[in-house]
Amino acid sequence: MSRELTPRQREIYDFIRDNITTNHLPPTIREIGEKFGMSSTNSVRDVLNALQRKGFIKRRAGISRGIELTHSHTEEYRTIPLVGRIAAGAPITAIENIEDSFAVDKTFVPSGDIFALRVQGDSMKDAGIYDGDFVMVKKQSSADRGDIVVAVIGDEATVKRFYPEKGRVRLEPENPDYGPIIIEKKLPQFYIAGKVVGLMRRM
Amino acid sequence: MSRELTPRQREIYDFIRDNITTNHLPPTIREIGEKFGMSSTNSVRDVLNALQRKGFIKRRAGISRGIELTHSHTEEYRTIPLVGRIAAGAPITAIENIEDSFAVDKTFVPSGDIFALRVQGDSMKDAGIYDGDFVMVKKQSSADRGDIVVAVIGDEATVKRFYPEKGRVRLEPENPDYGPIIIEKKLPQFYIAGKVVGLMRRM
DNA sequence: TAAAATACCGCACAAATAGGCAGTTGTCAA
DNA sequence: TTGACAACTGCCTATTTGTGCGGTATTTTA
Numbered sequence: 001m002s003r004e005l006t007p008r009q010r011e012i013y014d015f016i017r018d019n020i021t022t023n024h025l026p027p028t029i030r031e032i033g034e035k036f037g038m039s040s041t042n043s044v045r046d047v048l049n050a051l052q053r054k055g056f057i058k059r060r061a062g063i064s065r066g067i068e069l070t071h072s073h074t075e076e077y078r079t080i081p082l083v084g085r086i087a088a089g090a091p092i093t094a095i096e097n098i099e100d101s102f103a104v105d106k107t108f109v110p111s112g113d114i115f116a117l118r119v120q121g122d123s124m125k126d127a128g129i130y131d132g133d134f135v136m137v138k139k140q141s142s143a144d145r146g147d148i149v150v151a152v153i154g155d156e157a158t159v160k161r162f163y164p165e166k167g168r169v170r171l172e173p174e175n176p177d178y179g180p181i182i183i184e185k186k187l188p189q190f191y192i193a194g195k196v197v198g199l200m201r202r203m
Numbered sequence: 204m205s206r207e208l209t210p211r212q213r214e215i216y217d218f219i220r221d222n223i224t225t226n227h228l229p230p231t232i233r234e235i236g237e238k239f240g241m242s243s244t245n246s247v248r249d250v251l252n253a254l255q256r257k258g259f260i261k262r263r264a265g266i267s268r269g270i271e272l273t274h275s276h277t278e279e280y281r282t283i284p285l286v287g288r289i290a291a292g293a294p295i296t297a298i299e300n301i302e303d304s305f306a307v308d309k310t311f312v313p314s315g316d317i318f319a320l321r322v323q324g325d326s327m328k329d330a331g332i333y334d335g336d337f338v339m340v341k342k343q344s345s346a347d348r349g350d351i352v353v354a355v356i357g358d359e360a361t362v363k364r365f366y367p368e369k370g371r372v373r374l375e376p377e378n379p380d381y382g383p384i385i386i387e388k389k390l391p392q393f394y395i396a397g398k399v400v401g402l403m404r405r406m
Numbered sequence: 407t408a409a410a411a412t413a414c415c416g417c418a419c420a421a422a423t424a425g426g427c428a429g430t431t432g433t434c435a436a
Numbered sequence: 437t438t439g440a441c442a443a444c445t446g447c448c449t450a451t452t453t454g455t456g457c458g459g460t461a462t463t464t465t466a
Contacts, residue, residue: 028424
């Protein structure tokens with residue numbers, strides 16, 4: 001279906017895309033024609049028809065500026081809640097706990113229930129996770145051995161490597177200055193909030 | 204200046220906003236009128252004038268669908284080009300070099316000319332920058348001492364710490380396994396592409 | 407209480423816009 | 437060499453759309 005574009009088609013497609021991002025508005029047929037020095041609206045129409053046939057754009061008949069990108073760069077992001085405090089018992093992404101939220105590219109995080117958390121301390125420094133980093137966490141109550149998880153103990157959330165052992169759980173930091181945390185499995189104030197699937201850092 | 208909106212104005216403002224997010228297109232004056240059962244375009248114009256005067260929208264005269272939201276809740280993210288190859292001479296973000304692009308929250312990267320680059324190798328491992336990470340780079344041709352920069356040498360881009368010295372530049376890795384790179388300043392095939400301002404990692 | 411703002415109607419007009427038909431030229435593959 | 441496709445010109449039409457002028461009635465503000 002979607003064959004390759006010719007240079008001309010690519011050029012015009014790019015112009016439409018840029019126009020949308022710059023002016024928040026798709027161009028009219030004549031605007032395209034003027035830009036590329038075409039004196040006939042039909043010249044543009046031919047190209048638009050080609051783009052539509054090849055599946056790159058959609059058009060809404062009779063509507064001004066009714067050009068829409070199919071491979072829409074418009075909705076490639078998700079909004080992820082940034083969790084402030086984490087308290088045992090309360091659901092993590094309860095509205096009361098959401099401090100902020102930000103946009104992340106869809107291809108960057110797996111689908112499903114994701115939240116973000118700000119890392120405190122440098123106990124995971126040798127895993128490249130630093131104080132102040134934001135980790136993207138996929139909500140799940142269990143994890144595989146060796147996964148980096150967000151564990152909640154009482155009212156504190158901590159990022160550590162997860163090692164299940166007989167009757168207990170070992171949470172291993174990635175920093176020789178810190179020792180492991182051992183949790184007896186029965187503890188009700190302990191649970192796994194999720195698995196770390198991504199990281200963002202401002203520098 | 205921007206006083207409160209009347210219920211009617213709020214209603215119409217919301218409709219415009221919803222229309223943009225749903226149809227990726229602002230409505231025409233008549234579309235608004237139809238929606239709210241107004242038979243005169245002037246009824247709509249009055250409200251639009253009020254919205255403009257109060258600073259909620261901007262209008263582009265003579266242009267169809269030329270309504271723009273000022274407090275744009277639509278644009279909390281930016282699209283950053285992911286640069287594939289980097290070749291000396293050619294402008295980095297030339298279309299030929301752009302491999303992909305992805306959305307990033309606006310609050311996450313500074314404004315200005317930003318591109319993303321995939322890190323190869325672990326020479327910056329002790330700065331928490333790992334093989335396969337994406338770094339966000341602010342385009343600039345110079346940097347401060349100690350900044351982490353993207354330097355282009357010939358056809359290769361490398362991420363290192365920047366130390367200007369007399370008549371030359373020292374690029375320092377953050378990994379004891381690697382030594383510094385020394386560049387004589389005159390070299391034309393060497394330049395600073397930008398400064399690393401952020402990092403993203405998939406895990 | 408007067409002035410300003412709000413929220414409408416109705417009509418008219420010009421510009422902007424999409425769409426259509428007929429034809430030309432060059433390229434490229436069957 | 438024929439035919440499909442790409443990329444155009446030119447001209448015409450119908451619809452869409454923004455804008456302008458002149459109104460009315462009610463509410464809010466100074």
